Amino acid sequence: MLLTRAEMSFEFGGARLSPERDAELLAWMMNQFLYGEVTGIQCGHWLYDAPDLDAARFFSRQAVEEFQHVDNFVRILELLGKKPGQAHGMVRFLTSGMMPDSFEEHVCLEMAQGEGFVLLALYALIDTLDDGSAAGREIKQILQRAVKQEERHVAFGERRTIAALQTKRGLRSRLLGLSLVSMWGVRRLGAFMRDRLPKDHVVLSHLPAFLEFTQRCAETRLLRMGVLEKPLAETSAATKALALASAYALRPALELLAAPLKLLPNALNPLAPKRVTQTYLSDAQLDTRVRNARAPALARAVDEMGRIEDGEAEPAVQ
Ligand SMILES: [Fe+2]
Numbered sequence: 246m247l248l249t250r251a252e253m254s255f256e257f258g259g260a261r262l263s264p265e266r267d268a269e270l271l272a273w274m275m276n277q278f279l280y281g282e283v284t285g286i287q288c289g290h291w292l293y294d295a296p297d298l299d300a301a302r303f304f305s306r307q308a309v310e311e312f313q314h315v316d317n318f319v320r321i322l323e324l325l326g327k328k329p330g331q332a333h334g335m336v337r338f339l340t341s342g343m344m345p346d347s348f349e350e351h352v353c354l355e356m357a358q359g360e361g362f363v364l365l366a367l368y369a370l371i372d373t374l375d376d377g378s379a380a381g382r383e384i385k386q387i388l389q390r391a392v393k394q395e396e397r398h399v400a401f402g403e404r405r406t407i408a409a410l411q412t413k414r415g416l417r418s419r420l421l422g423l424s425l426v427s428m429w430g431v432r433r434l435g436a437f438m439r440d441r442l443p444k445d446h447v448v449l450s451h452l453p454a455f456l457e458f459t460q461r462c463a464e465t466r467l468l469r470m471g472v473l474e475k476p477l478a479e480t481s482a483a484t485k486a487l488a489l490a491s492a493y494a495l496r497p498a499l500e501l502l503a504a505p506l507k508l509l510p511n512a513l514n515p516l517a518p519k520r521v522t523q524t525y526l527s528d529a530q531l532d533t534r535v536r537n538a539r540a541p542a543l544a545r546a547v548d549e550m551g552r553i554e555d556g557e558a559e560p561a562v563q
């Protein structure tokens with residue numbers, strides 16, 4: 246990942262969440278995660294729209310992992326003695342209300358940024374959860390296994406966002422606009438938590454500073470991926486306004502222009518992205534694999550020719 250575990254770890258000053266004392270609060274948190282994990286069904290959409298074998302293979306594995314996480318959070322709720330419940334509206338908006346239009350938006354917004362926010366929350370939970378009881382230990386172990394997989398999801402999102410920006414320079418402004426809105430959504434969710442959850446709690450009293458921290462991490466990730474060219478404080482209001490316009494205001498106009506083409510079959514629509522079923526034979530991964538498989542045979546042939554020239558071997562009879 247572009248940010249290390251240390252860079253994504255917030256200092257809670259030794260404050261602890263107890264699975265027994267804070268069962269209600271932890272269950273509320275788990276229900277937010279649970280909703281996010283169920284949105285793993287979106288992997289199916291992106292598997293169908295994957296631009297290459299690398300992405301298709303990744304999404305098929307990710308779908309399995311996200312549904313393992315669904316079971317993980319249901320198990321944690323069981324350990325807390327609580328039932329699954331509704332997620333907050335802002336969590337639903339952030340995870341399924343902003344369904345991206347393209348693969349590039351998905352890898353940047355949902356994977357690098359969105360799952361990056363989830364990782365920050367999971368790290369915070371792991372670091373503050375009291376594991377003095379059997380339930381605490383099992384919950385922590387479940388979370389530690391899940392973050393290994395989430396780290397891979399974030400890393401894939403970062404890698405493919407960087408690759409997309411190298412070939413589609415015009416993409417930067419739109420990705421920035423969408424990222425600014427998702428950061429705003431996280432601040433709104435934080436404001437809700439600050440207002441509605443107990444303020445005098447040892448862990449929750451750190452919430453305002455933790456929220457600031459999540460914003461700084463998101464900004465650092467945007468800078469390291471190249472979505473942001475300089476820190477937000479140095480980015481002009483005009484650049485931010487243009488980014489928001491290219492993400493939202495210009496979208497209806499572009500969709501209107503492209504609407505007639507959507508009536509055509511995918512293969513005849515010049516604006517439709519090609520599916521893996523149309524491109525797999527020229528896929529970069531397949532190509533590398535074929536070349537690697539051919540390399541030893543080629544090396545043997547060259548070696549044989551050398552030995553014939555040196556008189557150490559007879560040419561093969563044709
Ligand atoms: Fe997950």
Ligand SMILES: [Fe+2]
Pocket residue numbers: 311360394395398
């Ligand atoms: Fe994930």
